[in-house]
Amino acid sequence: MQINFEHRHAAHCENGVVRNLLNFYGVKLSEPMILGLGSGIFFSHMPFYKLHGMALTSFRYFPGSIFTRVTKALGIEIQWHKFKDPDQAMAKLDEVLLSGTPVGLRVGVYHLTYFPKEYRFHFNAHNLCVIGKEGDEYIISDPIGMHINRLSSEDLKKVRFASGTGPPKGSMYYIRNLEKYRPLDAQMIEKATLRTCSDMLHIPLPMFGAKGIAYLARRMRKWERLYGKRGAALNLAQIIRMLEEIGTGGAGFRFMYAAFLQEASVFLNRPEWNQLSMELTEVGDLWRDFSYHAARFFKKREAEVLSYDDIARKLEVISDRERIIFTRLENSIKRGK
């Protein structure tokens, strides 16, 4: 059986799953709007939290938060499950699926058979949607694929119980009912935007938000001393991968949030948000410029290579620009214009 589910390609896995799930229930929102409403944009660099033995750098909020926040704002009832026993997890998935409900899953990409082998590392915050089952095969709508595909139940069990940093433990989520559904309004957008600004500006620890980017720059200057030449390059490669790789956003998130600001500026009739959107686009371009220069470290074209100091300086510029943009965004709401 297969649920009549419209599969649409998305830039980011979680936004995509949320957008497609809501779309199934007739709630039509764009992907940037989901990101804005879920306050998905963020920055953190945590040297004490390791992924592949290197500091975790993240450009998004905790996995799962976008779904929770968007549905809460819209008054939609949802259900989360987590399991200890893999067989129980699969049985519950079948039960919910057979009642005609599409189910979102959090999985690890290491055993995901349709990923190119270069992408398959122990990263456990990928999201996909299960929309049907035929025999022993599940029909999967992965929002970063252009088309739907199939996965055997054996493989699906494996990815749901992947191991490593932040194991998914069979997490599954779905929409229960829409009785208290409220259509999108200006207040929701403003509230979500204020929360984004607060996350980006007011967390009193150095590694989070816009100032976290400057913190990363400071760490970067020490890398060669701490990890040696090779270790420093590996750390940099990890940052670029987190910045650009499928599903994690990064520079792409800046563009997407800029798209949200543009959409919201029309919705709320706030022309100055469009101006902020253009500025955030420039910051996105700066992030790409950073990736471009950083990638030269791996090519070893000695003449063109910058030092860690130079690329750290690029990050400091980005940190300043983002701080200014989000401060202006926050002020524009607080002053009520």
Added chain:
Amino acid sequence: MKVKEVPQDDEFFQPDSAVQLRDRTYALDENGQYQEVPSAGWKPKNEAIRFSWDNRGEEAEALRQKVIAGKCSPLVYHMAKSVMTPRILADYSGFSRREIHKFSKPKHFETLEQAELSRLAEAMNISVEELTSTD
């Protein structure tokens, strides 16, 4: 970023061609409006991925030499090759981390029984023959 600047550098082989994995980028058109454009990949990203991949290969090769010299067991080499840490392998195979560390020494690895070897091999998606050799 402008719509026509969206990169299309596809480099990696996708095992399941039906899925067609793509990035999707939000970019500005001529009128300053945001558009969605699918992107096949970007060179700097591909280089970063390739760099960490190559590096992993070199590390595994160095460990292989140690295995041949008899300093550690083939398990260590295969663990590096499949990007696993003792903790992850312990989770997948059901052994404790302490046991995995123990099996990393040649003298303990040799005493492993067939059933235990197949448990380890299965956790790493390889056959027992592969696990006990270093090719």
